[in-house]
Amino acid sequence: MSATRARASVQVQGVVQGVGFRPYVHRLAAELGLDGFVLNDEHGVVIEVEGDTEAVERFLERLPLEAPPLARLERVVAGSVPATGEAGFEIRVTRGGGEPDARVAPDAATCADCLAELLDPADRRFRYPFVNCTNCGPRFTIVRGVPYDRPNTTMAAFEMCAACSAEYHDPANRRFHAQPNACPECGPRAALVFAGGDPAAEPGADPVTAAARALLAGAIVAVKGLGGFHLACRADHERAVAELRARKHREDKPFALMAPDLAAARELAVLSDAGERLLLDSARPIVLAPRRAGAPVAGAVAPRSAELGVMLPYSPLHHLLLADTGAVLVMTSGNVSDEPIAYDDEDARERLTEIADLFLVHDREIETRTDDSVVRVAHGRTQLLRRSRGHVPAALELPVDCGRHLLATGAELKNTFALAKGRDAWVGHHVGDLRNYETLRSFTDGIDHFRRLFAVEPEAVAHDLHPEYLSTKHALELEGVETVGVQHHHAHMAACLAEHGRTGPAVGAIFDGTGFGADGTVWGGELLFGDLRGFERAGLLHPVRMPGGEAAIREPWRMACAWLGQAPPLPRVDPGSWAKVSELVRTGVASPLTSSAGRLFDAVAAICGVRTTVSYEGQAAVELEAAADPAEGGAYPLPVVDHGGEPLVLDARSTVAAVAAAVDEGTETALVAARFHNAVAAATARACALVAERRAVETVVLSGGVFQNRLLLSRTAALLEAAGLEVLLPERLPPNDGGISYGQLAVAAARLG
Ligand code: ZN
Ligand code: ZN
Ligand code: FE
Numbered sequence: 001m002s003a004t005r006a007r008a009s010v011q012v013q014g015v016v017q018g019v020g021f022r023p024y025v026h027r028l029a030a031e032l033g034l035d036g037f038v039l040n041d042e043h044g045v046v047i048e049v050e051g052d053t054e055a056v057e058r059f060l061e062r063l064p065l066e067a068p069p070l071a072r073l074e075r076v077v078a079g080s081v082p083a084t085g086e087a088g089f090e091i092r093v094t095r096g097g098g099e100p101d102a103r104v105a106p107d108a109a110t111c112a113d114c115l116a117e118l119l120d121p122a123d124r125r126f127r128y129p130f131v132n133c134t135n136c137g138p139r140f141t142i143v144r145g146v147p148y149d150r151p152n153t154t155m156a157a158f159e160m161c162a163a164c165s166a167e168y169h170d171p172a173n174r175r176f177h178a179q180p181n182a183c184p185e186c187g188p189r190a191a192l193v194f195a196g197g198d199p200a201a202e203p204g205a206d207p208v209t210a211a212a213r214a215l216l217a218g219a220i221v222a223v224k225g226l227g228g229f230h231l232a233c234r235a236d237h238e239r240a241v242a243e244l245r246a247r248k249h250r251e252d253k254p255f256a257l258m259a260p261d262l263a264a265a266r267e268l269a270v271l272s273d274a275g276e277r278l279l280l281d282s283a284r285p286i287v288l289a290p291r292r293a294g295a296p297v298a299g300a301v302a303p304r305s306a307e308l309g310v311m312l313p314y315s316p317l318h319h320l321l322l323a324d325t326g327a328v329l330v331m332t333s334g335n336v337s338d339e340p341i342a343y344d345d346e347d348a349r350e351r352l353t354e355i356a357d358l359f360l361v362h363d364r365e366i367e368t369r370t371d372d373s374v375v376r377v378a379h380g381r382t383q384l385l386r387r388s389r390g391h392v393p394a395a396l397e398l399p400v401d402c403g404r405h406l407l408a409t410g411a412e413l414k415n416t417f418a419l420a421k422g423r424d425a426w427v428g429h430h431v432g433d434l435r436n437y438e439t440l441r442s443f444t445d446g447i448d449h450f451r452r453l454f455a456v457e458p459e460a461v462a463h464d465l466h467p468e469y470l471s472t473k474h475a476l477e478l479e480g481v482e483t484v485g486v487q488h489h490h491a492h493m494a495a496c497l498a499e500h501g502r503t504g505p506a507v508g509a510i511f512d513g514t515g516f517g518a519d520g521t522v523w524g525g526e527l528l529f530g531d532l533r534g535f536e537r538a539g540l541l542h543p544v545r546m547p548g549g550e551a552a553i554r555e556p557w558r559m560a561c562a563w564l565g566q567a568p569p570l571p572r573v574d575p576g577s578w579a580k581v582s583e584l585v586r587t588g589v590a591s592p593l594t595s596s597a598g599r600l601f602d603a604v605a606a607i608c609g610v611r612t613t614v615s616y617e618g619q620a621a622v623e624l625e626a627a628a629d630p631a632e633g634g635a636y637p638l639p640v641v642d643h644g645g646e647p648l649v650l651d652a653r654s655t656v657a658a659v660a661a662a663v664d665e666g667t668e669t670a671l672v673a674a675r676f677h678n679a680v681a682a683a684t685a686r687a688c689a690l691v692a693e694r695r696a697v698e699t700v701v702l703s704g705g706v707f708q709n710r711l712l713l714s715r716t717a718a719l720l721e722a723a724g725l726e727v728l729l730p731e732r733l734p735p736n737d738g739g740i741s742y743g744q745l746a747v748a749a750a751r752l753g
Pocket of ligand 3: 488513514
């Protein structure tokens with residue numbers, strides 16, 4: 001052994017298994033002339049390299065910098081060990097035993113290499129809808145257990161042919177240990193069938209081409225994707241889109257679109273550079289962006305919406321289908337309104353039988369139903385509205401380690417659950433509305449699945465304070481665990497602080513539909529001062545009655561009645577009903593007080609005549625924002641009432657009165673809506689600045705579902721930044737209730753730590 005010979009031992013944690021990391025290490029070591037080995041263990045990857053001192057240093061420098069695209073290095077610990085004189089470099093077999101917490105990667109869009117093979121007539125995988133490699137393909141959606149190896153995936157049923165097996169075992173090959181590796185000889189197959197299961201394509205015909213032909217002719221086709229079924233039809237086909245809406249019983253919610261390529265996406269929506277990057281991201285989310293004037297889509301795709309949701313093909317099947325049709329397709333979730341999406345072939349054929357004319361299916365099973373993620377750019381930052389396929393189950397970090405394993409059960413609508421161990425947090429896929437039986441089951445199954453995947457044995461469970469949330473009930477039924485109740489809006493604020501690595505203190509403006517308040521009333525327009533552990537209510541929106549409780553969510557005109565007090569009925573509202581609701585407002589019968597900001601937007605939308613009833617929560621606010629003229633700078637009054645102490649009150653009564661007067665005078669809706677948005681933004685910024693000054697902090701969090709309103713968000717954030725304050729926004733988790741579980745974890749970790 002020469003004196004300049006050195007040996008280093010390196011432990012790498014993060015997403016490093018099943019992403020081509022070991023072959024990468026092998027190549028790098030070979031390039032630098034190093035000896036040693038690499039292997040997977042239960043924590044990630046272990047490497048030892050030996051050789052010239054300088055080469056070993058170079059190796060350690062380059063290791064994190066040139067890692068394969070899907071790898072995510074969370075921790076790299078290197079130390080020197082005595083040289084052994086070992087010659088050659090080898091990839092050793094997986095070391096078993098211990099607890100499995102090596103990371104399962106999220107699903108990833110087809111990579112450029114695989115796409116080239118897919119479209120190359122000379123390649124053995126030409127037009128094979130399941131081509132993949134270690135740099136792309138299904139991961140989380142096919143995993144049944146750990147370690148992440150083929151027998152623990154839904155690919156277990158397929159035995160690799162000699163050619164695939166050779167690739168799989170060759171460290172120099174792009175498919176080395178690519179668990180879903182397959183080819184037309186040995187892998188899954190696609191088929192086009194009718195609802196009854198009978199084949200719908202000629203024997204020997206390409207099922208994708210046959211599906212494309214049907215789509216072009218105006219058919220509705222259920223297409224099996226990575227995490228579930230989509231319902232597809234031509235986006236420019238008025239009759240097909242209207243038919244899909246009618247059959248799905250989906251009245252107004254916009255349909256997502258899949259464009260064949262970036263150029264086609266640009267014709268649909270106005271995309272910033274950041275928006276295009278999101279569109280091309282390997283997570284391939286649905287990107288919401290302003291609709292381009294004259295976008296070639298049917299009217300029923302996204303009625304009254306200023307944005308379109310667009311994505312690019314992410315599975316080889318999508319690539320073929322879009323190439324064969326050459327058209328933009330509606331690709332909406334495969335469900336009947338409000339149900340979870342179908343992901344099992346038989347279940348899909350049963351549930352979607354009245355909706356789809358044909359089913360483009362395949363025999364690779366989906367283990368975990370995973371919806372498309374939804375994202376947009378707001379105030380120059382990424383805003384994740386739904387964090388699911390392509391992101392889950394990547395770990396997020398917590399700023400504190402309480403030394404205990406944690407579970408958080410989240411909210412009730414847009415539910416996600418989350419688990420934590422040390423400083424790692426795993427937020428589950430979008431579960432949805434727990435009040436649906438099937439969804440509730442996928443909630444409990446999902447928690448069990450994640451517990452096994454990441455070896456988490458919860459010792460404490462964090463939950464919402466709402467006693468009727470099914471997620472709360474689930475938490476309280478668990479035996480032998482400590483419970484931590486977390487106030488809803490505090491969880492929103494904590495989630496945002498924690499994802500930015502902060503513990504507080506900070507001021508938070510948390511605006512949403514409703515959440516159970518610390519005092520048992522319905523909150524939703526809150527200014528909080530606090531940190532991860534706790535908070536004080538530093539301000540609130542002036543509370544009004546919510547006439548008839550939940551009914552007021554479906555009928556925004558009720559909120560108009562509550563905000564206007566004893567006023568004559570709005571046009572478009574039955575005077576008799578208005579009189580009854582006025583009575584509820586006066587007496588307070590079945591009408592809890594609420595400080596909800598979401599309900600204020602509902603009231604104003606109703607007064608403006610934008611919408612008096614809704615088919616989904618938040619619709620009135622979405623349409624009010626769409627109606628507002630962003631060029632308008634004027635604002636109605638919205639006083640911040642300061643009694644010299646907290647809580648401050650944002651008294652929007654005069655604002656609502658001004659809106660009603662303007663509407664009476666015949667002022668354009670575009671101006672009224674804009675001046676209302678500006679009023680809320682100005683008052684919120686003023687109140688936050690006041691609290692920040694009194695409490696001597698400089699950080700403001702803006703979160704809650706109402707801040708999915710881009711106009712409100714960007715105006716408020718700009719005013720705060722102009723006042724010299726730092727604004728934190730949710731970027732890696734949704735501002736809506738999808739972010740609650742992670743916030744609950746952060747609070748529990750801080751309190752127990
Ligand atoms: Zn690939
Ligand atoms: Zn094969
Ligand atoms: Fe909320």
